[in-house]
Amino acid sequence: MKKGILLVEDDRVDVMTVRRALKDIKVTNPLIVAGNGEEALEYLRDGENEKPGIILLDLRMPKMNGLEFLKVAKQDGALRSIPVVVLTTSQEDQDKVDSFDLGVAGYMVKPVDYKQFVEVMRTIDLYWTLSELP
Amino acid sequence: MWYKRKAVAVALFLGIVHILVTHFSPPPLTVNEFGRAAIFIVVAYVIGYVSEQRAKGENALRESEGKLTAMLQSIGDPMSMIDKDLNIIWANENAHKIFGDDIVGKKCYAVYHNRKEPCEPYPCFVLKAFQDGKVHEYDTQVIDKDGKRLYFQRTANVALRDNEGKATAVLEISRDVTERKQAEEKQLQLLKELETANIELKDFAYIVSHDLKAPLRAITALADWLSTDYKDKLDEAGKEQLDLLMNRVRRMHNLIEGILQYSRVGRLKEEKEAVDFNALVLGVITMINPPENIGISVVNELPTVVCEKTRMEEVFQNLLSNAVRYMDKPKGEITVGCTDEDGYWKFSVADNGPGIEEKYYDKIFLIFQSLKPRDEVESTGIGLTIVKKIIETHGGKIWVNSKVGEGSTFFFTVPKERERKEIKRKEEGGSIS
Numbered sequence: 001m002k003k004g005i006l007l008v009e010d011d012r013v014d015v016m017t018v019r020r021a022l023k024d025i026k027v028t029n030p031l032i033v034a035g036n037g038e039e040a041l042e043y044l045r046d047g048e049n050e051k052p053g054i055i056l057l058d059l060r061m062p063k064m065n066g067l068e069f070l071k072v073a074k075q076d077g078a079l080r081s082i083p084v085v086v087l088t089t090s091q092e093d094q095d096k097v098d099s100f101d102l103g104v105a106g107y108m109v110k111p112v113d114y115k116q117f118v119e120v121m122r123t124i125d126l127y128w129t130l131s132e133l134p
Numbered sequence: 135m136w137y138k139r140k141a142v143a144v145a146l147f148l149g150i151v152h153i154l155v156t157h158f159s160p161p162p163l164t165v166n167e168f169g170r171a172a173i174f175i176v177v178a179y180v181i182g183y184v185s186e187q188r189a190k191g192e193n194a195l196r197e198s199e200g201k202l203t204a205m206l207q208s209i210g211d212p213m214s215m216i217d218k219d220l221n222i223i224w225a226n227e228n229a230h231k232i233f234g235d236d237i238v239g240k241k242c243y244a245v246y247h248n249r250k251e252p253c254e255p256y257p258c259f260v261l262k263a264f265q266d267g268k269v270h271e272y273d274t275q276v277i278d279k280d281g282k283r284l285y286f287q288r289t290a291n292v293a294l295r296d297n298e299g300k301a302t303a304v305l306e307i308s309r310d311v312t313e314r315k316q317a318e319e320k321q322l323q324l325l326k327e328l329e330t331a332n333i334e335l336k337d338f339a340y341i342v343s344h345d346l347k348a349p350l351r352a353i354t355a356l357a358d359w360l361s362t363d364y365k366d367k368l369d370e371a372g373k374e375q376l377d378l379l380m381n382r383v384r385r386m387h388n389l390i391e392g393i394l395q396y397s398r399v400g401r402l403k404e405e406k407e408a409v410d411f412n413a414l415v416l417g418v419i420t421m422i423n424p425p426e427n428i429g430i431s432v433v434n435e436l437p438t439v440v441c442e443k444t445r446m447e448e449v450f451q452n453l454l455s456n457a458v459r460y461m462d463k464p465k466g467e468i469t470v471g472c473t474d475e476d477g478y479w480k481f482s483v484a485d486n487g488p489g490i491e492e493k494y495y496d497k498i499f500l501i502f503q504s505l506k507p508r509d510e511v512e513s514t515g516i517g518l519t520i521v522k523k524i525i526e527t528h529g530g531k532i533w534v535n536s537k538v539g540e541g542s543t544f545f546f547t548v549p550k551e552r553e554r555k556e557i558k559r560k561e562e563g564g565s566i567s
Contacts, residue, residue, distance in 0.1 A: 013352035020359070060345070089347045112351050112387045114358040 002029040003053030008040040008069065009033065009087075010061045017114065018056065018087075021121040029053070037064025041072060044079055051082060054128050057104075059088040059095060067095075070102035083131075085124055105131075212286075212310070215293055215303045216242050216260050220252060223303060232310075234279040242306075246276045263290040263304045273311075285315035339397050346390055354383045385514075389502070392516030396501065399523045404442045411436035411481075414443070415470050418450040424458050428466030436472050437479050439548050445524045446548075450483070452517040453544050457485035459513070460506070478530065478550060484543040490536040498534070521546075 005022070009015050015033050022031060032052060034040035040057075041064075043049055055073075059066035066086060073079045083105040088095065096107050106127065108120050206213060212229035214222050220242050230237065233245050242260065243249040252258060259270040269291045276284050286308040293305035361368065361376045368376070412432065419430050450470075457468045468485045490498060490505070497503050499522045504515035525532045529549045536542035 011348060011352065013355055014348075017351075017355050060348070089351070110351060112347070112354050112384060114355045117355070 004030045004032050004050065006032045006034060006040060006043065006052035006055045008035075008037065008055060008061070008066065009058040010035045011058070014058070014110070017117055018121065021114075021118045022125075024118050025122050025125055027121075027125050036061040037066065037069030037072070040069055044073070044082075045076075051078075053082075054124075055082055055084045056087045056124070057084050059086060059090055059099075067098055067102065070099065070104065074103050083128070085127075087120075212308045214242070214306050216306060217303050218264060218301075220260065229308075232278050232284075233276075246274075248277045259288070259290045260304050260306065263292055264301050267292050267301060276308075283312075284310055285312045287311050335397065339394055342390055342394060347387065350383050350387050350390075354380055357383070388514045389516075392502070392514040392520075396516055396520055396523065399445065399520055399527065404444055406440050406442055408438050408440050409443045409446060410438045411446075411472070414447060415450055418447055418454060421451065422455050422458060424454075424466075424468075427464060428458055428461055428468065430454060430458075430468040430470070433469050433471040436470070436481075437474070439479060439550065441528055441548060442524075445528070449521050449524050449546070452521045453483040456517060457483060457487060457542075460487050461485065462488045475547070478547045480545060480547050482543050482545050484541060486541040489538040489540055490534060490542050491538055492536070495534055495536075499532070 005027075007015060007018055009018070019031055022029075032043065032049075034043055040055070044051065057066045057069065064072075066088070070084065073082075073084070080103075084103075085106040085108060086095075086099045086104050087108050087110060089110050090096075091109055099107050106124065108124065111117050111120065207227045209226060210228060212232050213226040214229050214237070215224040217223050222237050222240055222242050222245060225233070225237055237245045243252050243258075247253055252261075257265065259272050262268075263270050269289060271287070271289050274286050274288055276286050278284055288306055288308045290304050290306050292301040292303070294301070294303035296302050357376050357380045361373060412435065415432055415436060422430075424430055454468065454470075458466070461468075463486055466486060468483065471482045471484070473480045473482075494505060498505065499518050501519045502515040503519075504513050506513070522532050525546045525548075530547040532544065532546040534542055534544050
């Protein structure tokens with residue numbers, strides 16, 4: 001069975017966008033959705049669940065935002081090695097610096113245009129397929 | 135008093151002489167008797183001399199005391215003398231004026247600080263002065279007789295000592311620094327407000343970029359899916375409306391980006407460096423990649439100026455792409471030039487485009503102002519506003535000269551500030567996007 005993709009995102013339309021884009025580029029891995037950092041940690045720490053192959057992380061979320069999630073996840077030996085790609089609206093340099101400081105594998109800015117968004121997803125898929133993972 | 139003592143001494147002296155003359159002569163004085171009389175005389179003389187000298191000294195002391203009191207009384211700074219039990223035992227005129235006529239005999243903490251107990255932290259500076267005999271300087275807040283709060287800068291120092299040298303009174307000299315203190319406080323307050331405003335502005339930019347853009351993205355995505363998923367069910371009018379919807383969303387997005395860009399100028403400063411404008415302009419022209427019918431040329435050698443490079447690129451990028459975008463002639467000619475003026479460089483970007491009516495010369499630099507309907511030329515109207523802000527933060531000016539139908543020339547100045555080459559301007563918490 002293919003490894004899952006964990007999407008940490010609170011906006012329903014953004015979730016639909018990712019789901020649709022994955023379908024468009026014919027990625028069939030199961031998509032698991034967590035509404036914020038806390039939910040994501042809960043899922044990841046539940047022994048019943050298989051660890052995802054990649055985490056797509058929004059930064060701006062209620063309860064526990066993306067950077068807060070990264071701080072916790074990168075401290076956790078069991079979660080540290082899962083590659084995280086930030087998927088955000090923020091073009092602020094500070095967010096980029098903070099994300100890479102916390103060991104993310106990539107930082108993608110969500111384009112307004114859906115077709116461009118599909119290209120972003122294609123890039124992530126390509127990276128994920130080509131890059132050797134532990 | 136002294137003359138009384140002197141009179142007594144003289145009388146005594148004369149008395150003794152008188153007794154000696156009348157009672158003991160004749161018969162003639164014995165040596166013993168003579169000696170005794172001499173001792174009397176000497177004693178009387180000494181008494182007279184001592185009392186005279188003492189009187190002289192007391193007089194001088196009283197005189198200097200009087201001078202000193204007058205001086206202390208009339209000094210503009212409030213002063214008071216305080217004993218070991220913290221009672222005010224003396225106060226000058228100014229202290230009375232500020233704290234009341236009846237303060238002598240009262241406790242200093244009651245008069246100055248409206249307290250029932252001695253001041254905290256204990257011991258206070260007056261008590262410390264009693265203990266160590268040193269001069270203590272400190273700032274304190276006092277309450278005057280009308281209940282008004284005043285700021286005093288004070289010195290406490292031992293003023294009186296008893297025979298054994300133990301301190302018996304401490305003199306407090308105060309200076310009213312209320313005005314200065316209030317000015318300082320006001321300045322501090324303003325600084326704090328400014329800091330808050332800056333943080334708020336940063337937060338605002340963040341909120342705008344994240345929270346306002348997110349729903350827009352959702353709207354475009356949904357509109358896009360509607361037009362793809364329901365292609366068969368939509369007629370031409372429906373498709374056109376969806377297209378217009380997406381177009382407006384994109385415009386909204388550009389406006390938000392424009393505001394963000396505008397707020398970054400001045401908020402984020404990059405380090406100034408020596409910039410070769412020949413290379414800079416060539417780079418911008420390559421980036422704009424003008425269509426074949428429009429030529430952009432540099433008419434003379436451009437200078438090297440110390441400035442923020444990316445900002446200057448933005449200036450040329452905006453001016454040149456405006457000239458390209460609005461070009462209405464079949465063969466467009468755009469020229470960049472520069473002249474050496476006194477103290478500054480004057481750059482120019484000239485085109486042979488449609489030109490601008492004189493009444494719009496100021497309006498074009500205002501935020502979100504565009505002279506063309508947006509549907510004709512897609513533009514936010516932020517470009518020239520940003521250009522103006524950049525030029526002005528560099529200490530220069532920008533203006534336009536134009537002839538309708540023949541073209542426009544934008545001029546801007548950049549001061550030659552070689553001496554400020556080393557100044558590094560960085561803003562905390564800033565980031566360059």
